[in-house]
Amino acid sequence: MHVVLSRSPRGVCAQRLDDDGTARDVAQNVAEHDLPAFIGRLERERPRWVWDDTTRWYPQLLAAGLRLERCVDLRLSHAILRGSTLTAASRLARAPRGAWDAATPLADKPETHSALFDFAVEPAHGAGDSPLEEFLLQQEAIAASAEPGRISRLLAAESAGALIASEMKFAGLPWQAGLHEELLVELLGDRPAPGARPARLEELARRMREILQVSDVNPDSPAELLKTLRGTGLQVASTRSWELKEIDHPVIAPLLEYKKLARLLTANGWTWLETWVADGRFRADYVPGGTATGRWGASGGGALQLPKQIRGAVVADPGWKLVVADAAQLEPRILTALSADRRMAEAGRGDLYEGIVASGAVATRAQAKVAMLGAMYGATAGEGGRLMPALTRAFPQAIAMVEAAARAGERGEVVTTRLGRSSPVPGDEWRDLQQAGSAQDATEATRRAAGGQARSWGRFTRNFIVQGTAAEWALCWMAGLRGRLWQLGDGGLAERPHLVFFLHDEVIVHTPAELADRVVAELRAAASDAGRLIFGAMPVTFPITTAVVDNYGQAK
DNA sequence: GGGTCTTGCGCG
DNA sequence: AAAGCGCGCAAGACCC
Numbered sequence: 001m002h003v004v005l006s007r008s009p010r011g012v013c014a015q016r017l018d019d020d021g022t023a024r025d026v027a028q029n030v031a032e033h034d035l036p037a038f039i040g041r042l043e044r045e046r047p048r049w050v051w052d053d054t055t056r057w058y059p060q061l062l063a064a065g066l067r068l069e070r071c072v073d074l075r076l077s078h079a080i081l082r083g084s085t086l087t088a089a090s091r092l093a094r095a096p097r098g099a100w101d102a103a104t105p106l107a108d109k110p111e112t113h114s115a116l117f118d119f120a121v122e123p124a125h126g127a128g129d130s131p132l133e134e135f136l137l138q139q140e141a142i143a144a145s146a147e148p149g150r151i152s153r154l155l156a157a158e159s160a161g162a163l164i165a166s167e168m169k170f171a172g173l174p175w176q177a178g179l180h181e182e183l184l185v186e187l188l189g190d191r192p193a194p195g196a197r198p199a200r201l202e203e204l205a206r207r208m209r210e211i212l213q214v215s216d217v218n219p220d221s222p223a224e225l226l227k228t229l230r231g232t233g234l235q236v237a238s239t240r241s242w243e244l245k246e247i248d249h250p251v252i253a254p255l256l257e258y259k260k261l262a263r264l265l266t267a268n269g270w271t272w273l274e275t276w277v278a279d280g281r282f283r284a285d286y287v288p289g290g291t292a293t294g295r296w297g298a299s300g301g302g303a304l305q306l307p308k309q310i311r312g313a314v315v316a317d318p319g320w321k322l323v324v325a326d327a328a329q330l331e332p333r334i335l336t337a338l339s340a341d342r343r344m345a346e347a348g349r350g351d352l353y354e355g356i357v358a359s360g361a362v363a364t365r366a367q368a369k370v371a372m373l374g375a376m377y378g379a380t381a382g383e384g385g386r387l388m389p390a391l392t393r394a395f396p397q398a399i400a401m402v403e404a405a406a407r408a409g410e411r412g413e414v415v416t417t418r419l420g421r422s423s424p425v426p427g428d429e430w431r432d433l434q435q436a437g438s439a440q441d442a443t444e445a446t447r448r449a450a451g452g453q454a455r456s457w458g459r460f461t462r463n464f465i466v467q468g469t470a471a472e473w474a475l476c477w478m479a480g481l482r483g484r485l486w487q488l489g490d491g492g493l494a495e496r497p498h499l500v501f502f503l504h505d506e507v508i509v510h511t512p513a514e515l516a517d518r519v520v521a522e523l524r525a526a527a528s529d530a531g532r533l534i535f536g537a538m539p540v541t542f543p544i545t546t547a548v549v550d551n552y553g554q555a556k
Numbered sequence: 557g558g559g560t561c562t563t564g565c566g567c568g
Numbered sequence: 569a570a571a572g573c574g575c576g577c578a579a580g581a582c583c584c
Contacts, residue, residue, distance in 0.1 A: 220579075220580080221579085221580060221581090222562090222563055222564070222579095222580075222581095223563090223580075223581070224580095238563080238564085239563085239564080240563085240564065240565085240571095241564080241565075242570080242571075259564085259565085260565095263564085263565060263566070263578095264566095266577085266578055266579070267565080267566065267577065267578070268566090290575085291574060291575060292574080293573090293574060293575095295568085295574065295575075296575095297574095297575065297576075298575085298576070299576080300576090300577095301576095301577095302566075302567085302576060302577060303567095303576095304566090304567055304568075304575070304576075305565090305566040305567045305568095305575085305576065305577080306566085306567075307565095307566055307567080308566095308567090309566095326568095330568095331568090366569075367569095370569065370570080373572075373573090374572065376572085376573070377572035377573045378572055378573075379570085379571090379572045380572070381570085381571085381572080382569075382570045382571075382572085383569055383570065384569085384570070384571095384572065385572085459572065459573065460573070460574090462572095462573080463572085463573040463574075464573085464574090466573090467568095467573065467574060503567070503568065504567085504568045504574090504575095505568070506568080
């Protein structure tokens with residue numbers, strides 16, 4: 001059973017649907033304040049809740065103590081169906097852009113700007129924009145798809161991800177502000193007055209002045225720093241750390257240390273702590289489907305960029321543990337499964353990179369890693385580029401697949417992940433330049449620019465199929481894990497083992513200590529489920545590394 | 557003064 | 569080891 005929820009000025013409307021899409025009864029109107037009780041009652045029948053945007057419904061339900069098993073997030077589903085080559089012929093994909101193609105989550109927009117429930121505001125969209133009609137249009141597109149099984153799995157995983165994102169924000173990542181502050185004081189000195197440098201940074205700037213024998217140096221301004229360095233005879237093109245590392249000069253060491261600490265101060269210093277940590281929790285805003293490839297984004301707090309320096313401040317509650325798990329060498333394994341390259345699958349029975357060395361393709365594990373990254377990112381120069389021919393000889397099938405994706409992108413074509421997420425179409429500027437570059441009278445410079453741009457888009461599509469399918473795997477992993485964790489405990493969401501962090505191929509589960517071993521088992525089981533769900537009986541394994549720790553800094 | 561672009565660096 | 573993919577954020581630079 002599906003239950004389609006929508007809001008109108010009169011309250012919430014709930015329409016039950018049978019699995020064939022027919023209305024089970026007359027739609028019910030529910031007052032906003034009765035909604036949690038209403039949903040709680042119906043949840044016992046395990047419906048799939050259908051709503052426009054999870055962020056507009058689920059947070060308040062969580063706050064009321066509910067946890068729902070499954071949903072359809074129409075906005076996220078629409079974005080996938082609209083772009084997917086698997087549903088390109090559907091009415092949904094062929095319709096002109098409308099309210100469901102909004103670039104931002106609906107919750108980010110003021111209510112008055114939403115055309116979804118107030119047809120008078122934007123009559124141009126007509127009544128076809130209602131959640132019920134959109135849902136039926138989506139069902140139609142899925143049913144007519146060449147691969148309904150794949151696309152519906154993707155939509156289920158994407159929607160589960162939306163539930164998880166809301167739940168992780170609700171539960172929060174356990175964060176000890178006191179520990180974080182101790183760390184800052186230890187590395188930077190006491191908290192400075194606003195606008196002033198902490199003692200440690202001031203000291204480093206002073207040493208740099210002495211070494212360079214200048215009256216002033218401002219390492220916070222790349223432009224000024226570049227002038228100062230050049231003024232003292234240093235040949236540098238920029239002030240990037242990786243470039244400075246190559247230079248042999250006494251000022252480099254304190255400068256690099258300054259940069260490292262200044263970064264900590266501005267990105268995750270006292271201000272960050274005050275803004276993002278409250279009541280012992282860091283509550284990040286995750287953005288499911290926030291990137292072209294289907295990876296999540298984050299907005300505010302930099303949840304996906306937590307530097308290793310401060311991970312020690314992520315501490316389990318007393319009597320609880322953190323189970324940190326990541327999928328080992330996920331993207332190369334995804335490439336293996338996508339291409340069904342049996343020799344690469346054989347190499348991946350244990351450590352994939354060691355397996356590649358054993359195959360004779362390259363000499364060292366480090367080379368194997370660089371070569372695989374080169375294959376997935378499209379390296380042309382450097383060691384990655386040099387290793388490509390050997391890798392291609394050893395694993396022709398896998399390499400042919402990413403090469404084909406690159407060639408398609410260079411031609412401006414769309415590529416599609418295993419479950420059906422398609423890459424965006426290149427923009428008008430891209431097409432204009434390609435056209436200009438292939439014209440009879442094109443200048444050499446235009447030809448070169450067009451070629452460079454084509455290859456750049458080819459690197460994007462090459463990577464898209466791997467990164468995008470890896471994102472699908474991670475979503476399936478997490479969705480399965482979420483259900484398994486729920487079965488391990490009793491009570492509300494935060495009283496049972498629950499997800500508190502997700503970073504592309506890595507998750508953290510916060511769990512009562514006595515359940516940690518069972519959480520580890522569920523993590524592994526969910527990983528092999530995910531592999532089967534996406535690739536069927538392919539002989540590719542997705543090993544998980546796990547660590548049961550008191551704080552995140554202890555993992556890895 | 558405010559908005560947008562650029563630089564640099566954190567994560568995978 | 570090199571600078572090839574995907575992101576978000578803060579600060580300075582730059583422009584009006």
